[in-house]
Amino acid sequence: MLDDQPYRDGEVTVGGVAVRYRVAGPDNDRLPLVLVHGTAGSIDGHYGYIFPMMAYRQKVIALDWSEPAGDTVELADLVAQVKAVIEAEVPNGPVTLMGYSLGACVAAKVAAEMGNKIKNLILAAGWLKTDTHQKMRNDVWRQLRDQDSASITQYMTFCAFSPAFQNLKTLDEMKAAAGMLKMSAFVDKQMDLNTRIDIAAECETITAKTLVIGCTFDMMVPKHHSKQLFGAIEDARYAEIPSGHAVVHERAAELFHYVDRFSAQPDQYEAGAIIPAQKP
Amino acid sequence: MTTVTEILIIGTGFAGLGMAIQLKRTGRDDFIAIERADDVGGTWRDNHYPGIACDVPSHLYSYSYLPNPDWTRVFSPGPEIQAYIRKCAEDEGILPHIHFHTEMLKSTWDEAKKRWVVETSKGTYEAKILITGTGHLADGHMPNIEGLDGFEGDVFHSANWDHSVDLEGKRIGVVGSGASAIQIIPEMQKLASEMVVFQRSAPYMIPRWDREYTEGERRLCRRDPSVIDEMRSEIFWAGEFNFAQRRNIPRFLNEAKALAVRHREDNVKDPELRAKLTPDYEIGCKRLLISNTYYPAMSAENTTLEASALKKVENGKAIAASGTEYDLDVLVFATGFEAVRPPFATRIFGSEGISLDAHWDRGMQAYDSIAVNGYPNLFIINGPNTGLGHNSVVYIIEAQVDYILGALDAIESQKVEVIEVKREAEDAYMDKIDRMSQGTVWLAGGCKSWYVDDRSGRLTLVWPDFAHSFRDENGTFHPEGYMMNSAPVAAE
Numbered sequence: 001m002l003d004d005q006p007y008r009d010g011e012v013t014v015g016g017v018a019v020r021y022r023v024a025g026p027d028n029d030r031l032p033l034v035l036v037h038g039t040a041g042s043i044d045g046h047y048g049y050i051f052p053m054m055a056y057r058q059k060v061i062a063l064d065w066s067e068p069a070g071d072t073v074e075l076a077d078l079v080a081q082v083k084a085v086i087e088a089e090v091p092n093g094p095v096t097l098m099g100y101s102l103g104a105c106v107a108a109k110v111a112a113e114m115g116n117k118i119k120n121l122i123l124a125a126g127w128l129k130t131d132t133h134q135k136m137r138n139d140v141w142r143q144l145r146d147q148d149s150a151s152i153t154q155y156m157t158f159c160a161f162s163p164a165f166q167n168l169k170t171l172d173e174m175k176a177a178a179g180m181l182k183m184s185a186f187v188d189k190q191m192d193l194n195t196r197i198d199i200a201a202e203c204e205t206i207t208a209k210t211l212v213i214g215c216t217f218d219m220m221v222p223k224h225h226s227k228q229l230f231g232a233i234e235d236a237r238y239a240e241i242p243s244g245h246a247v248v249h250e251r252a253a254e255l256f257h258y259v260d261r262f263s264a265q266p267d268q269y270e271a272g273a274i275i276p277a278q279k280p
Numbered sequence: 281m282t283t284v285t286e287i288l289i290i291g292t293g294f295a296g297l298g299m300a301i302q303l304k305r306t307g308r309d310d311f312i313a314i315e316r317a318d319d320v321g322g323t324w325r326d327n328h329y330p331g332i333a334c335d336v337p338s339h340l341y342s343y344s345y346l347p348n349p350d351w352t353r354v355f356s357p358g359p360e361i362q363a364y365i366r367k368c369a370e371d372e373g374i375l376p377h378i379h380f381h382t383e384m385l386k387s388t389w390d391e392a393k394k395r396w397v398v399e400t401s402k403g404t405y406e407a408k409i410l411i412t413g414t415g416h417l418a419d420g421h422m423p424n425i426e427g428l429d430g431f432e433g434d435v436f437h438s439a440n441w442d443h444s445v446d447l448e449g450k451r452i453g454v455v456g457s458g459a460s461a462i463q464i465i466p467e468m469q470k471l472a473s474e475m476v477v478f479q480r481s482a483p484y485m486i487p488r489w490d491r492e493y494t495e496g497e498r499r500l501c502r503r504d505p506s507v508i509d510e511m512r513s514e515i516f517w518a519g520e521f522n523f524a525q526r527r528n529i530p531r532f533l534n535e536a537k538a539l540a541v542r543h544r545e546d547n548v549k550d551p552e553l554r555a556k557l558t559p560d561y562e563i564g565c566k567r568l569l570i571s572n573t574y575y576p577a578m579s580a581e582n583t584t585l586e587a588s589a590l591k592k593v594e595n596g597k598a599i600a601a602s603g604t605e606y607d608l609d610v611l612v613f614a615t616g617f618e619a620v621r622p623p624f625a626t627r628i629f630g631s632e633g634i635s636l637d638a639h640w641d642r643g644m645q646a647y648d649s650i651a652v653n654g655y656p657n658l659f660i661i662n663g664p665n666t667g668l669g670h671n672s673v674v675y676i677i678e679a680q681v682d683y684i685l686g687a688l689d690a691i692e693s694q695k696v697e698v699i700e701v702k703r704e705a706e707d708a709y710m711d712k713i714d715r716m717s718q719g720t721v722w723l724a725g726g727c728k729s730w731y732v733d734d735r736s737g738r739l740t741l742v743w744p745d746f747a748h749s750f751r752d753e754n755g756t757f758h759p760e761g762y763m764m765n766s767a768p769v770a771a772e
Contacts (some may be wrong), residue, residue: 003527003528003529003530003719003720003721003724004530005529047533048531049521049524052527052529052531053524053527053529056527088322164514169628170393185294242510242513242514251517252521253517253521253523253524253746253748254517254520254748257520257746257749259747261752277513278748278751279344279509279512279513280340280344280512280513280516280517280672280675280747280748
């Protein structure tokens with residue numbers, strides 16, 4: 001008998017499009033945890049591990065982005081979707097907000113705009129301002145996409161996982177994993193948005209107690225970006241996971257550990273602390 | 281004559297020795313470890329059957345503070361683990377603290393003396409603090425088989441292997457299909473003229489990603505020990521990931537099951553045999569086993585799988601529950617250990633004179649998985665709710681040792697004479713464990729396993745969560761759970 005966790009689906013309308021979200025887990029003394037996925041992601045794609053495991057600990061809310069109307073996606077569109085879900089599901093009282101990758105940029109901006117509503121903030125593999133290194137990778141991606149290259153998913157997979165993780169697999173297994181990635185017009189727009197991120201000014205205004213998580217072997221959003229967030233956000237502490245960008249797959253349990261500890265005890269480490277890795 | 285010591289440790293396996301090393305390292309010298317056998321190593325000393333190895337990669341299955349660059353394989357064989365433990369004891373100067381051939385017979389809390397009085401095979405000891413490190417895999421479980429006395433061939437348990445018996449060309453019966461059995465069976469298959477495996481229930485099996493480390497890799501570990509830390513971290517967190525299977529989350533459980541099904545289908549071609557080797561419960565409910573050699577051995581021509589228990593021995597024949605009779609020369613019992621009701625508990629008597637075993641009449645339990653109300657000044661390492669289905673127990677042991685060191689710090693600094701866990705704290709902890717256990721594969725997976733106490737249906741052996749959360753929750757002493765009575769200050 002499998003342990004099918006009870007969960008509830010919800011929906012809000014933002015800018016004329018329906019945004020779906022999922023709620024699970026008990027109400028208790030922890031603040032509700034709101035999860036925001038990253039580029040080309042989804043609740044199951046990026047939080048397939050964190051969502052159900054955290055729901056054994058506390059209330060968890062996660063949303064799937066919906067493609068907004070218009071030719072481009074702007075950070076403000078995604079921010080509006082996250083805010084709408086929070087307002088619908090947690091009308092009163094503060095929340096803990098977590099974002100991963102582009103979702104971290106979204107979450108940071110939400111925290112800047114919502115002030116005290118976002119009491120705690122977790123930013124995993126996010127960034128402050130798109131830099132040349134990221135633009136180089138994104139530009140190669142754009143060319144492969146324009147050529148409709150079959151190699152694009154393999155390139156994305158190559159960039160997403162650390163060498164050590166890839167070396168635990170065979171080439172065929174890595175290619176099979178790449179084959180599961182799906183391209184779409186919405187992903188194209190997210191990739192375009194990735195070239196234009198600049199939340200430096202917003203980050204200076206974030207008051208939330210923040211945990212920044214960088215990934216040691218991240219080739220897509222190298223850890224210096226997380227260090228920049230750690231510097232820019234006043235009440236931030238920093239942890240690092242020896243993983244590639246795809247930390248939600250590669251080191252899901254270690255990511256869970258940080259998210260769980262911080263959600264339970266946001267005060268465990270003071271602002272400015274670099275949290276030591278657990279040495280098993 | 282009574283030997284008096286501040287701290288007495290029972291057992292010198294990974295738990296007892298790990299405790300002793302940390303006592304020594306923290307400047308505590310007034311301790312003795314008693315050991316019933318003639319060497320350290322615990323289960324790795326006792327279990328020397330052909331094919332013995334560990335299911336946890338060696339770079340993790342070792343003390344974090346004593347890394348070993350010289351492991352020869354990802355999963356090193358048993359004798360190598362035993363040699364490692366022995367070397368740790370020597371290097372850390374623990375051997376002079378160990379009294380070998382000294383079996384604990386009865387430990388009694390003496391209320392007047394505020395001491396444990398420990399009777400052993402070598403005399404009486406008195407200690408202020410008693411720490412058990414007797415493990416889950418200490419005493420072999422022998423099923424009660426009718427007529428076994430009348431079996432004319434050799435009979436022994438896997439944890440007490442009789443190497444004097446020549447097995448070459450013999451008709452060998454192996455009873456069991458658990459973690460020991462699946463390591464023994466491929467070795468017996470090579471030796472036997474015929475082998476019969478008595479299987480009550482089929483285990484789940486996944487591939488063993490084992491390989492030899494090259495000399496270059498070992499040299500690298502010696503030259504740059506940070507490489508070992510990285511490996512430990514990688515192995516540990518990969519293991520932690522798999523807790524989602526035990527938590528019984530469909531997506532992760534099904535991934536594990538698919539791996540096991542593929543392994544079985546790749547290695548067992550005969551559909552009838554495959555059906556017998558297919559478990560009838562959910563994956564992970566019993567210990568998930570890893571082997572690349574088990575299925576080939578079970579598929580070999582000289583192997584017969586008897587998919588029922590060994591029921592009795594009659595007229596020299598081994599008779600299965602199915603009624604089938606076998607003529608055998610040797611019976612090997614790979615039938616596991618007394619884990620749910622550990623024999624040490626029958627020998628420890630608390631402040632009310634009741635044995636721990638009787639006190640645990642509805643199953644083992646302890647506050648923070650370490651202390652029991654009514655049993656003052658006693659700490660149990662690797663006792664109730666400390667087992668894992670997905671990671672290294674050495675990690676759990678280290679967390680418990682840290683906890684005890686914290687308790688000792690409090691005892692010493694506050695001159696505590698008697699420390700005893702509060703009943704309500706213990707009950708609250710067990711309520712938490714019960715809540716955490718609900719819906720896990722151990723309770724909901726539809727199997728009978730050593731993880732669950734069948735008197736209460738409670739999960740008593742396993743910590744039903746991540747290993748890392750065990751350390752987060754139970755790796756630090758919690759004084760609030762205890763009553764601590766300090767010694768009266770002597771008048772000057």
